[in-house]
Amino acid sequence: MVDFDLSEEQVEFQMVVRGFVDDVIRPHAERWDAEGELPMDAVKQMAGLGLFGLPFPEAYGGSGADLLTLCIAIEEIARIDSSLAITLEAAVGLGAMPIYRFGTEEQRRRWLPPLAAGDALAGYGLTEPGGGSDAAATRTTAKLDGDEWVINGSKSFITNSGTPITSLVTITAVTRDGDRGKEISSIIVPSDTPGFEVGGGYRKMGWHHSDTHELAFNDCRVPQENLLGELGGGFSNFLSILDDGRIAISALAVGLAQGCVDESIKYAHEREAFGRPIGEYQAVAFKIADMATKTELARTAYHKAAWLKAGGRPYKAQAAMAKLYSSEVAVEAAREAVQIHGGYGYIEEFPVCRHYRDAKILEIGEGTSEIMRILIARELGLQPR
């Protein structure tokens, strides 16, 4: 039998996060967006709720929850504030997760507890200035010199890489390039390593108060034991991290779309035109009905992907489908929500204005919509170019 219910604990947890978002995040989201800096107090309060340790075992300071529980938190935060939602998603799913999944026991014990506690943040350095979709085209190199890796190169758009509490970035780097092809490995680079340079922040369309930087590595030396996973395993390991990341980005997109539905319903009741609330006009009510329907379907898609993963079944295609569909639903819902708000939708005091700017990246980050379609087509036995 199919069961669409969340567990009792998950429902309770959802209510706690919703209350937290209403009390702590909602009143400040617009100001934080205008200021464009990651609000460290809010990050600390999110850490106090245990959000950064959700999927990690208690032995490393986590609470041993599943991916769906993390997604519930991301969805709730994204209803109001996508910048903080991506901060959580990237910190847990991209920053800390590679250390948990591929790290040795020693690496886990050393690096995970402060990340799970939210006392530190980690970045995930895959994308380079020369390309993100073609991640195998990595140009950053790591060469062994005695018992140290010497890293040279750069990474672009790395979330959480330049905050006051960023402790490390895991990166992909070419560790051998010869006749037998390129070997890409992943390496932990602590942020206080000499030669680790954090560039200035970007002027982004949205996600204004999430932390995103370009990184440069100039003869950056880290101990040989900072190799994460097997030599040459970095590329496939990093790609498998993105399968889970896509489920979490789908949750973020669903949260944003739900925020647009909520704001639109409220506005459709309040705003009057031609002597009646605009929600009484079919043109407006049907827009909201379509937004709500697609948001619900997108939610079901990511819940199913998380359910497949929890059951130990293949979920790559479902994760890509959930990410593709829900990011496009979020962009559409934000566009329609602005339309429903008329001129006020174009004004920053109205949350849908920020949602509109925050939505577009969802079709780009952690694999563009084009790359999602390629992955899905491949899972269907096709080989699109």
Ligand SMILES: Cc1cc2nc3c(=O)[nH]c(=O)nc-3n(C[C@H](O)[C@H](O)[C@H](O)COP(=O)(O)OP(=O)(O)OC[C@H]3O[C@@H](n4cnc5c(N)ncnc54)[C@H](O)[C@@H]3O)c2cc1C
């Ligand atoms: C705010 C923000 C935060 C980010 N955070 C991180 C992070 O923490 N870590 C990280 O590693 N990266 C991060 N990224 C990078 C992000 O994942 C990449 O931008 C994304 O994967 C796309 O790569 P690209 O920008 O190089 O675009 P490109 O790969 O250059 O793509 C350009 C266009 O070409 C299309 N395209 C490319 N190849 C094909 C193909 N084979 N067939 C059809 N179309 C194709 C793409 O779909 C896209 O439309 C972040 C980006 C942003 C903007």
